[in-house]
Structure formats: C-alpha cells, structure tokens
Amino acid sequence: MRWSVILENLPQLLHGAWLTLELVLVSGVLGLAIAVPMAIVRCSRFASVRAFPWVYIYFFRGTPLLVQIFLVYYGLGQSPWVRDSLLWPVLSQAYWCAIIAFTFNTSAYTAEILRGAIQAVPEGEVEAARALGMGRVVTWRRIVLPRAFRIALPAYSNEVILMLKGSALASTITLLDLTGMARTIIARTYTPLEIFLAAGVLYVLITFLILGGFRLVERRLNRHLRPRTGH
Amino acid sequence: MRIKQLIVTAALAAGLAGTAAHAGDTIRIATEGAYPPFNFIDESGEVKGFDVDIARALCEEMEADCKLVTQDWDGIIPGLINGKYDAIIASMSITPERQEAVTFSAPYYSNKLQFIAPKDSDFDPTADLEGMTIGAQRATIAAQWLADNLGDSVDIKRYDTQENAFLDLASGRLDAILADKYVSWEWLNSKDGSAYEFKGDPVYDDDKIAIAVQKGNTELADRFSDAIKAIREDGTYQRINEKYFPFDIY
The missing domain is CATH 3.40.190.10 (Periplasmic binding protein-like II)
Structure with missing residues (x-):
C-alpha cells in the first residue's frame, strides 16, 4: 500500500468529487421539475392522459442508465441531422449529455415514487378539503402535494443516493467525475486499491452530505408533528 | 512438528510448481x-x-x-x-x-504515435494547438504524451476504448486524435475513417x-x-x- 499516493492526488480527486456532486444536484433538480407534473398526469382518471407518462416511465426504468447515456452521447452524435441542428452546441458537450441522461432517468423513478405517494394520501383528507369548499386545484396545491412530498421523502432520498452512484457512469463519456478522475490517476500510478479506496470514502462523504440535507428538509416538513415546546 | 511438516509440504509444492512451469x-x-x-x-x-x-x-x-x-x-x-x-x-x-x-x-x-484529423481540417501538430480538443484512449502512452506535452494548452478527452475515441472524432466533438499509428491506419482504411487522415509526422517513434x-x-x-x-x-x-x-x- 502506498498511502502517499492518495495525498498526492487528493486535490484532483476533490475536483472530481465536486463534478460528481454538481451532476447529481443539477440533474436532481431538473429531474424533480419533470417528475412532479409527470406524477400528477400519471394519476389522471383518463387512460389516454395516463398513457404518455406511463410510456415515459416504462422506457426510462426499463433500460440501463449506461445504455441511456451511450444513446445520448454516442448515439445522437452519429446522426448528421443532430449535428447540424440547434441542439448540437449542447449535445456536443459530454457534460450536458450526462445531465440530460441523468435527468430523464431520475425523473422517471421520481415520478413513480411520487405517484405512489399521491395515491397514499388518505382519501378522508381530500374529502375534508372538498367539504371545506376547496376546488380541485387548491386541494392539490394545499393538501395532496404537500402530503405526498412528505410521504415520498424517504423513498426519494434513496433515489438521489442511487443517482449519486449511477453518476459514476459519466466517466464512460470522458467526464472526469470522481470515478473518471480516479481511473485517470490509476492509469498513471497503477495503485487501484489506494485510489479507489479514497474515491469510495469520498462517495460515502457525499452520501452523508445528501442524507444530512434530507434530514433537514424532513424536519422542516414534519415540524407540526414534533411535540410543542413552551414559549 | 506439525508446522515443520507444513513447511516441508509447502516447499515441495513450490518446487513442483517451479518445475511444472516448464513442460x-x-x-x-x-x-x-x-x-x-x-x-x-x-x-x-x-x-x-x-x-x-x-x-x-x-x-x-x-x-x-x-x-x-x-x-x-x-x-x-x-x-x-x-x-x-x-x-x-x-x-x-x-x-x-x-x-x-x-x-x-x-x-x-x-509503434509510432501520430495525430489524425479530418481531411478538410488544417490541423497541424507543429502549430499552436491552444484551445483544441484532442482525444486519446485512457491509460495509453498517447494519453500520457498529450498530458506531458500539451496538458496545459489543450483539452484532453480520455476514452475507455480506442473505438469510442474514433466514434467521437466522427461525431465532430474532437479536433484530432493521438493514437498508435497502425491502429489509426486500420481505421483510416475503413469506411468510417475515409474522411480522415494522418496529420504531420509521428510525434513519437520509439x-x-x-x-x-x-x-x-x-x-x-x-x-x-x-x-x-x-x-x-x-x-x-x-x-x-x-x-x-x-x-x-x-
């Protein structure tokens, strides 16, 4: 074991860890923005309306993330039509290809988590809202969605952590995320054990960071459930 | 006694393995x-x-x-x-x-290391390459050469396989590739590589x-x-x- 090799390459590994964190956060936020409307539409009473989110979720959950990222990066780049389009400045960059693939992937899983949570909101609460004279939109905004977010939170934190690990696939399309950086360092030092160990520790630290963030959100959303303390 | 036996057996086994390595x-x-x-x-x-x-x-x-x-x-x-x-x-x-x-x-x-680029490109390895994007396979001497000689001025993209690097040159994401001459030679002679050619002399030929x-x-x-x-x-x-x-x- 050459421990010094970790220390020598730590700045680069941290650089990679930062890119990993960025990929997860950006695609997480974009994914959530897609997932919420997708989940709402998925709960529609009309089968024809439900069909689109169903196909979308089915496709992205049914294919490996590696295949999706290769399709976006190498697949789209093959067609001259895409290369001449307005989208090429975005699609020519590995960074945005990774963000696109991760966003679609995580939005499908998140939409399904939210769909389950929306359906788990007790019927009585919805009926109570109606009885108070709230319309459909207000009921969704004030009762169903806030309740559903709270129910979905533990499962959603799982999805974000899975996304963090999935982000290692960014290294296959030339990005120097934590895994890509580790592999590039190993290519020079031939010390896979030391460098992958260090990368593993950094992944664990990022996981703690994400879990900490979720705990804060959870405390805030469930603050009405905590016993009241005196003034 | 037991330990001695173990050592003797191990030594014998090692000896046997040593001879077995021949025929x-x-x-x-x-x-x-x-x-x-x-x-x-x-x-x-x-x-x-x-x-x-x-x-x-x-x-x-x-x-x-x-x-x-x-x-x-x-x-x-x-x-x-x-x-x-x-x-x-x-x-x-x-x-x-x-x-x-x-x-x-x-x-x-x-082997020799030589750049390849599109035939219609004026890529010249001896000119200033500042700001260019150049691909190579990860963990190869080509990637090492780029890092050592051009690491500060060009964007080096590293691929898991040489095939993926060629694929990305064809999609236009790369200005050039540095690779083993004979591997490039094979690709340049294929249908996919017909619009590309060697540029300049080999940068490393030993x-x-x-x-x-x-x-x-x-x-x-x-x-x-x-x-x-x-x-x-x-x-x-x-x-x-x-x-x-x-x-x-x-």
Whole structure:
C-alpha cells in the first residue's frame, strides 16, 4: 500500500468529487421539475392522459442508465441531422449529455415514487378539503402535494443516493467525475486499491452530505408533528 | 512438528510448481479485445487479431498451454499485479512508469504515435494547438504524451476504448486524435475513417511493444523473448504480419 499516493492526488480527486456532486444536484433538480407534473398526469382518471407518462416511465426504468447515456452521447452524435441542428452546441458537450441522461432517468423513478405517494394520501383528507369548499386545484396545491412530498421523502432520498452512484457512469463519456478522475490517476500510478479506496470514502462523504440535507428538509416538513415546546 | 511438516509440504509444492512451469504448463494471457487490428472480438464473440495470433504462435513455440482472457484496458495492469493472469499480450508499450509495476519481454513490434484529423481540417501538430480538443484512449502512452506535452494548452478527452475515441472524432466533438499509428491506419482504411487522415509526422517513434509479466518474473519474460526470436527466425511472425499489414512492423 502506498498511502502517499492518495495525498498526492487528493486535490484532483476533490475536483472530481465536486463534478460528481454538481451532476447529481443539477440533474436532481431538473429531474424533480419533470417528475412532479409527470406524477400528477400519471394519476389522471383518463387512460389516454395516463398513457404518455406511463410510456415515459416504462422506457426510462426499463433500460440501463449506461445504455441511456451511450444513446445520448454516442448515439445522437452519429446522426448528421443532430449535428447540424440547434441542439448540437449542447449535445456536443459530454457534460450536458450526462445531465440530460441523468435527468430523464431520475425523473422517471421520481415520478413513480411520487405517484405512489399521491395515491397514499388518505382519501378522508381530500374529502375534508372538498367539504371545506376547496376546488380541485387548491386541494392539490394545499393538501395532496404537500402530503405526498412528505410521504415520498424517504423513498426519494434513496433515489438521489442511487443517482449519486449511477453518476459514476459519466466517466464512460470522458467526464472526469470522481470515478473518471480516479481511473485517470490509476492509469498513471497503477495503485487501484489506494485510489479507489479514497474515491469510495469520498462517495460515502457525499452520501452523508445528501442524507444530512434530507434530514433537514424532513424536519422542516414534519415540524407540526414534533411535540410543542413552551414559549 | 506439525508446522515443520507444513513447511516441508509447502516447499515441495513450490518446487513442483517451479518445475511444472516448464513442460506442458498453462499460461493465462490477458488481452483487451477492443483494439483492432491487434486485438478485437469478432461477430462470433471470438478474440482475434495480431496480438492473439502472436500469442498463439508463441505458446506453440514454448510448448505451453495458453488460456486467453479479455480484460478492460485500464484494469489490465492491476489485474496482472493481482495474479488474475500471468502475462499481457495486448499491444502494450514499454514505459518507465510501467516498468516500475511489471516486467517486460523483448519487444515484438514497434509503434509510432501520430495525430489524425479530418481531411478538410488544417490541423497541424507543429502549430499552436491552444484551445483544441484532442482525444486519446485512457491509460495509453498517447494519453500520457498529450498530458506531458500539451496538458496545459489543450483539452484532453480520455476514452475507455480506442473505438469510442474514433466514434467521437466522427461525431465532430474532437479536433484530432493521438493514437498508435497502425491502429489509426486500420481505421483510416475503413469506411468510417475515409474522411480522415494522418496529420504531420509521428510525434513519437520509439515506441516498443512487448509482453508484460508480473514484476520480477524474468524467467517467463525470457521464455517469451526467446520464443519471439524463434518465430521471427522461422517465418511464423512474417506470416502473421502479412495477414494484417503490407509492411513489416517488427
């Protein structure tokens, strides 16, 4: 074991860890923005309306993330039509290809988590809202969605952590995320054990960071459930 | 008493293994399988190529029983160090860094590093390359050369396989690729590579390709070196060479 090799390459590994964190956060936020409307539409009473989110979720959950990222990066780049389009400045960059693939992937899983949570909101609460004279939109905004977010939170934190690990696939399309950086360092030092160990520790630290963030959100959303303390 | 017995048995076993390494032994050889025409996997799933033919010829010469396995490039040296196989025959260049980690046989061919770019591009390796995007396979001497010589001025993109680098040059994401000349030569002669050409002279032309064995296993390295010499002398090497290139790459 050459421990010094970790220390020598730590700045680069941290650089990679930062890119990993960025990929997860950006695609997480974009994914959530897609997932919420997708989940709402998925709960529609009309089968024809439900069909689109169903196909979308089915496709992205049914294919490996590696295949999706290769399709976006190498697949789209093959067609001259895409290369001449307005989208090429975005699609020519590995960074945005990774963000696109991760966003679609995580939005499908998140939409399904939210769909389950929306359906788990007790019927009585919805009926109570109606009885108070709230319309459909207000009921969704004030009762169903806030309740559903709270129910979905533990499962959603799982999805974000899975996304963090999935982000290692960014290294296959030339990005120097934590895994890509580790592999590039190993290519020079031939010390896979030391460098992958260090990368593993950094992944664990990022996981703690994400879990900490979720705990804060959870405390805030469930603050009405905590016993009241005196003034 | 027991411990003594154990030591004696172990010593005997080691001795036996030592002698077994000579006649009718098994040598596990790793290659990459994504580096045409040197090593690649054909439609039927079989590993083929110059490296593979050379490996088979050497094994026949050494009267050894060889088992060929494929291993991704950037894990190929760690796998050797950890004893997953005994030798690497995968177009590996001798470099000082690798010599710290493994022992090499005598070279079995020579390679050059040369840039390729689109035919209609005015890419010139001797000009200022500031701001260009150049691709290479990760963990190769080409990637190392780029990092050492142009690391500060160009954006180096590293690919898991050489095939992916060619794919990305074709999609227009790269200004140029630095790669082994003969691998590029094969691709430039294919349909996909017809719009590309070599640019400038080779930037590095003293690249010796050899067989890597575990560090300190000079016995196996020497057996390979002797076998290379033998197939070179009896014409087997030339027959394999002709199958892939119209010029001698030794």
